[in-house]
Amino acid sequence: QFLSSPSKSGSRILPRKTEHDITESSSDLGHPQTVLDGLPVLKKAKGHYWYPTKGPKILDACGGAAVACLGHGRRDIVKAVTAQMESYTYASYAHFQTTPVQELSDWLTKSTGGQMQKVYVMCSGSEAIEAALKLSVEYFRWKGEPERVNFIARLDSYHGTTLGSLSVSGHHTRREPFHPLLSPTHFHHIPACNPYREDTTTTTTTTTSPTSLSTYLSHKTAQLEAAFTHLGPHTVAAVVLEPVVGAALACMPAPAGYLAAMKAVCARHGALLVLDEVMCGMGRTGWGVVPDLQAVAKGFAGGYVPASALLVGGKVAGLMEREGRVFTHGHTYQNHPVVAAAALAVQRAVEREGLLGNVRVQGELLGRLLRERLGAHPNVGDVRGRGLFWGVEFVKDRGTKEPFEPGLGVAERVQKAAVREFKVLVYHGQGCAGGGRGDHIMIMPAYTISAKLVAEIVERVAGAIEEVFRRL
Ligand code: PMP
Numbered sequence: 451q452f453l454s455s456p457s458k459s460g461s462r463i464l465p466r467k468t469e470h471d472i473t474e475s476s477s478d479l480g481h482p483q484t485v486l487d488g489l490p491v492l493k494k495a496k497g498h499y500w501y502p503t504k505g506p507k508i509l510d511a512c513g514g515a516a517v518a519c520l521g522h523g524r525r526d527i528v529k530a531v532t533a534q535m536e537s538y539t540y541a542s543y544a545h546f547q548t549t550p551v552q553e554l555s556d557w558l559t560k561s562t563g564g565q566m567q568k569v570y571v572m573c574s575g576s577e578a579i580e581a582a583l584k585l586s587v588e589y590f591r592w593k594g595e596p597e598r599v600n601f602i603a604r605l606d607s608y609h610g611t612t613l614g615s616l617s618v619s620g621h622h623t624r625r626e627p628f629h630p631l632l633s634p635t636h637f638h639h640i641p642a643c644n645p646y647r648e649d650t651t652t653t654t655t656t657t658t659s660p661t662s663l664s665t666y667l668s669h670k671t672a673q674l675e676a677a678f679t680h681l682g683p684h685t686v687a688a689v690v691l692e693p694v695v696g697a698a699l700a701c702m703p704a705p706a707g708y709l710a711a712m713k714a715v716c717a718r719h720g721a722l723l724v725l726d727e728v729m730c731g732m733g734r735t736g737w738g739v740v741p742d743l744q745a746v747a748k749g750f751a752g753g754y755v756p757a758s759a760l761l762v763g764g765k766v767a768g769l770m771e772r773e774g775r776v777f778t779h780g781h782t783y784q785n786h787p788v789v790a791a792a793a794l795a796v797q798r799a800v801e802r803e804g805l806l807g808n809v810r811v812q813g814e815l816l817g818r819l820l821r822e823r824l825g826a827h828p829n830v831g832d833v834r835g836r837g838l839f840w841g842v843e844f845v846k847d848r849g850t851k852e853p854f855e856p857g858l859g860v861a862e863r864v865q866k867a868a869v870r871e872f873k874v875l876v877y878h879g880q881g882c883a884g885g886g887r888g889d890h891i892m893i894m895p896a897y898t899i900s901a902k903l904v905a906e907i908v909e910r911v912a913g914a915i916e917e918v919f920r921r922l
Contacts, residue, residue: 488866490502490503490504490505490508490869491503491504494523495510495518495522495523496521496522496523497521497522497523497898498510498521498522498895498896498898498899498903499522500522500875506873507873508869508873508874508875509873509874509875509903509906509907509910510522510875510895510896511874511875511876511893511894511895511907511910511911512875512876512877512892512893512894512895513748513752513753513894513895513896514753514877515697515729515748515877516696516729516730516734516748516749516839516877516892516894517748517749517752517753518752518753518896519732519733519734519748519749519752519796519800519805519896519897520752520796520799520800520805520896520897520898521896521898524754524799526795526799527752527754527792527795527796527799528754530791530792530794530795531754531755531788531791531792531795533791534550534787534788534791534792535788537787538787539787539788540783540786540787540788541787542782543780543784543785544780548785548787548790549787550787550788550790550791550794551569551571551785551787551790553790553794554569554571554790554793554794554797555568555569557794557797557798558759558761561797561801562740562761564764565740565763565764566744566761566762566763567762567763567764567767567768567771568761568762568766568767568770569759569760569761569762570759570760570762570777570779570784570785571757571758571759571784571785571786571789571790571793572757572758572759572760572781572783572784572789573756573757573758573781573783573786573789574610574747574756574758575609575610575615575726575728575729575745575747575748575758576609576610576611576612576615577610577612577758577781578728578745578746578747578758578759578760579609579610579614579615579618579690579726579728579745580610580612580614580615581745581760581777581779582688582690582724582726582743582745582760583601583614583615583618583687583688583690583724584614584777584778584779585743585760585762585766585777585779586598586601586687586688586722586724586743587599587687588775588777588778588779589687589722589766589769590687592769592770592773592775593769595684595720597684597685598684598685598686598687598721599636599685599687600635600636600637600638600681600685600686600687601618601636601637601638601686601687601688601689601690602638602639602640602674602677602678602681602686602688602689602690602721603618603619603620603637603638603639603640603689603690603691604620604639604640604641604642604643604691605620605639605640605641605642605884606620606621606622606642606644606695606698606699606881606882606884607619607620607621607639607642607690607691607692607695607698607699607726608620608621608624608692608695608696608697608698609690609692609726609728610728611624613628613631613632616628616632617632617633617636617637618637618690619698620639620642620698621697621698621881622881622884622885622886623880623881623886626886638677638680638681640673640674640676640677641673642695642698642699642702642884643670643695643702643704643705643708644699644702645666645702645705646702646831646832646834646843646851647851647883647884648666663705663706663707666705667705667707667708667711670708670711670712671711671712671714671715674689674712674715675715678715678719678721683719683720683721684719684720686719686721687721687722688716688721688722688723688724688742688743689712689715689716689721689722689723689724690724690726691704691709691712691723691724691725691726692725692726692727692728692729692730693709693725693727693730693731693735693737693739694729694730694735694737694835694836694839695730696728696729696730696839696892697729697879697892698879698881698882699841699882700834700841700842700843700879700882700890700891700892701730701834701835701836701839701840701841701892701894702834702841702882703735703834703835703836704737709725709737709739710738710739713739713741722741722742722743722765722766723739723741723742723743724741724742724743724744724745725739725741725743725744725745726745727744727745727746728745728746728747728748728758729747729748729839730836730837730839731744731746731748731749731750732746732748732749732750732797732800733749733800733805733806733809733837733897734749734809734837734838734839734894734897735836735837735838735839736806736809736810736836736837737836740763741763742762742763742765742766743760743761743762743763743766744760744761744763745758745759745760745761746758746759746761747759749796749897750793750796750797751789751792751793751796752792752796754792754795754796755788755789755792756789757789757792757793759793800897803898805897805898806897808897808898808899809837809838809897810837811901812838812895812899812900812901812904813835813836813837813838813839813840815901815904815905816835816838816840816893816895816904816907816908817833817835817840819904819905819908820833820840820842820893820908820911821833823908823909823912824842824912824915827915827916827919828848828919829844829845829846829848829915829919830842830843830844830845830848830915831843831844831845831848831851835893838894838895838896838897838899839892839894840892840893840894841882841890841891841892841893842890842891842892842893842911842915843882843883843888843889843890844860844861844864844889844890844915845883851883853882853883853887853888853889854889856880856886856887858922859880859889860889860918860922861878861879861880861889861890861891862878863918863922864876864878864889864891864914864915864918865877865878865891867914867917867918868891868910868911868914871913871914871917872910872911872913872914872917873910874906874907874910874911874914876891876892876893876911876914877891877892877893877894878890878891878892879891879892891911893907893911895907
């Protein structure tokens with residue numbers, strides 16, 4: 451039986467299917483987290499397109515969840531992965547060092563100019579965040595500060611699906627069913643950094659005037675300071691932040707100076723700064739603040755294999771080196787050679803092909819075209835983003851910024867219209883207005899996207915949005 455996500459009346463059980471039944475159907479029961487009716491069945495994916503078993507190809511404007519940074523089906527990456535598999539498919543990190551992990555580690559250290567000195571290779575973003583939480587605590591035990599066991603994160607954030615990473619997340623809807631299991635003691639949430647919905651002088655964009663920006667930054671600094679005071683500064687191990695908030699706030703970038711201000715507060719109180727760059731990192735957005743620990747995934751290996759990593763900065767790696775400390779942590783598949791080979795091949799391709807330059811150029815174009823095409827739509831509250839990471843937030847009323855009722859499923863309607871009628875895949879979500887309210891879509895194409903395809907994405911997405919609101 452296929453089990454859907456819980457509905458209001460509890461979990462829905464759908465009838466058992468035969469292989470013959472698993473084809474595209476017109477039913478609307480689909481939920482992105484499960485295999486259900488209504489989702490197309492995939493035959494292949496190549497470049498910027500998905501090819502379902504039935505119907506025309508679908509333009510990929512989101513790479514799944516910002517994963518496919520190189521597009522689909524690249525032979526060079528497949529070759530690198532299979533070459534590694536032909537040498538050896540698995541080796542336990544407890545028994546062997548492996549060349550792919552060593553090379554990846556060297557590449558990461560070099561490409562960060564030595565800022566990141568150690569890497570733990572894993573398979574999912576949640577694992578990387580779990581490792582960041584645990585390493586923060588263990589680091590302070592090594593330092594003789596075992597009372598540092600608390601974390602500060604933000605509301606309207608998402609850091610993962612496992613219990614530790616969900617505890618640090620401020621995502622209302624994803625936490626809600628598991629509330630009793632999420633530690634309230636060690637995870638403290640401060641308000642999100644959401645210039646669109648906070649009381650600043652901002653209008654429909656995240657740009658602020660210099661005066662209002664400095665006032666805003668002082669206000670955000672005071673909120674973080676208050677959390678340190680509340681918990682006792684000497685009990686805080688780390689502050690965990692997404693530099694550009696993904697699934698919870700639809701590509702919300704922090705205003706200039708925000709991350710540096712948060713880092714300064716951490717430094718003042720001796721706590722670590724953990725940046726969750728699982729969705730926005732590995733070249734998709736880019737900013738200038740170096741954290742103590744950095745979690746990456748998605749674009750790390752571009753979806754060719756399940757891959758993530760925890761990168762460790764000089765402060766923590768230095769102490770480990772000096773004192774010969776070993777992190778008490780290890781998944782069976784940690785430092786998997788095939789994962790490392792895939793990530794290395796993807797990162798070398800990004801570098802070799804100068805794709806970060808393309809991210810900048812096409813990202814600016816994407817943002818400009820989205821704003822031109824949708825900025826005046828009565829139900830588009832905000833268009834925001836950075837690099838190739840753009841979100842569109844829908845509102846009932848642009849003046850009051852009132853969100854739609856969650857039950858209307860506006861974001862899901864847009865996603866479905868986009869894929870079914872306009873043949874473009876976007877990522878959708880709810881909760882960007884806080885407390886489970888608010889609808890958005892996210893547009894996050896591969897770094898290899900062309901200007902022509904950027905324009906086509908915007909036209910198709912705008913068509914879907916206009917169509918959905920015409921019907922509503
Ligand atoms: N952090 C962020 C910012 C994410 O966006 C996600 C996944 N969307 C995660 C952590 C968890 O990653 P995963 O789903 O690979 O466990």
